[in-house]
Amino acid sequence: MVEIKQISVKKKAYVVNDELAENIRNKMKTKNKRFFNVMGSIGSGKTLILERIAERLSPYYKVFVINGDVATTIDADRIAKCGATTVQINTGGGCHLTASLMQKEFDKINIDDYDIFFTENVGNLICPAAWDVGAAKNIVVVSITEGEYVIKKHPIIFKGAQIAVINKCDIEGEDFDSKTLVEDASKIKSDMEVICTSAKTKQGIDDLITALGIDIPKRE
Amino acid sequence: MHEYSLASAIVTQIEEIVEKYNVIRVKKIIVSASPYEMIIPDLLQEAYKIITHEMEKFKDSELLMEIKAAEITCIDCDYTGKPTEEGDPEFAYNFLCPKCGSRDTHINMKQMTIETVDLELSEE
Structure with missing residues (x-):
């Protein structure tokens, strides 16, 4: 004999990931560590920004970076040359990182050996938006070459971010304009911190570090 | 395709329920979500089929x-609650607050809930 039984579940689909993310966030806070999630399109300049941040912070802090890409260790190798300890996650097709992927990497190290943690999420403006990795702040990087409508077209990832970085401002001119992106980032979320950078020239990198709440000596 | 991760998260939770009962098969899972959660139902179902393809207890579910x-x-x-029907014409996902009229609102994009699961149980 068989019977059909309907079970009322009423549980959030994201609950396992979100509970783990909250656990990571609380653990980092308790240990006085900072953890930031850097998101953005392929080619927006996430890796070069993290290279600049690693160069700037590594004389004063121990920095750990978890890079997410479908394949290769190119990004982790690049940032490692700038003074950070890095690890590369290859998602093999996965379009975003998750709290459990973060936890697996944190389990392999002693958290106390480092001061500041970053993860560079897989490059896209859609999928990473829904998956909390446990960071204290989410940062979205867009470059002015992505077009003036890129923020309007991808509102969700900006809604979940605390900092919007408008990158490649060194090539601002007739063809590329940061004005609309800066305005849209503020309109989409009134408490958004908007930082204009050029990772190439290092413009705005110290402003971004300050927005992250990290103290560094001024450049000489 | 983040729907794959989402389908995987759903299956993991249903598997935990399956372990508690004398389940022959999972028949039907009903989830609910708002229209603003970046979920394409067809892709979610496709991902679910791929994940459960070789899972005996999920066959034909x-x-x-x-x-x-x-x-x-x-x-x-x-x-906190339902927005007015009127969204921002310029910024999608910026909704009008029905209480104070502000457009400075956050939308909950992770409402997806596993509502029910129908299980075929053995009475033995």
Whole structure:
């Protein structure tokens, strides 16, 4: 004999990931560590920004970076040359990182050996938006070459971010304009911190570090 | 395709329920989500089929998604609940607060809930 039984579940689909993310966030806070999630399109300049941040912070802090890409260790190798300890996650097709992927990497190290943690999420403006990795702040990087409508077209990832970085401002001119992106980032979320950078020239990198709440000596 | 991760998260939770009962097969799972959660129901179902393809207890089961009302939180007045019907014409996902009229609102984009699961149980 068989019977059909309907079970009322009423549980959030994201609950396992979100509970783990909250656990990571609380653990980092308790240990006085900072953890930031850097998101953005392929080619927006996430890796070069993290290279600049690693160069700037590594004389004063121990920095750990978890890079997410479908394949290769190119990004982790690049940032490692700038003074950070890095690890590369290859998602093999996965379009975003998750709290459990973060936890697996944190389990392999002693958290106390480092001061500041970053993860560079897989490059896209859609999928990473829904998956909390446990960071204290989410940062979205867009470059002015992505077009003036890129923020309007991808509102969700900006809604979940605390900092919007408008990158490649060194090539601002007739063809590329940061004005609309800066305005849209503020309109989409009134408490958004908007930082204009050029990772190439290092413009705005110290402003971004300050927005992250990290103290560094001024450049000489 | 983040729907794959989402389908995987759903299956993991259903597997935990399956372990508690004398289940022959999972028949039907109903989930609910708002229209603003970046979920394409067809892709979610496709991902579910791929994940459960070789799982004996999930054979021929179906995953259905119901649409429920969106939920916003107003930054200005702390209202939490349904938005007005009127969204911002310029910025999608910026909804008007029905209590104070502010457009400075956050939309809950992770409302997806596993509502029910129908299980075929052995009475033995």
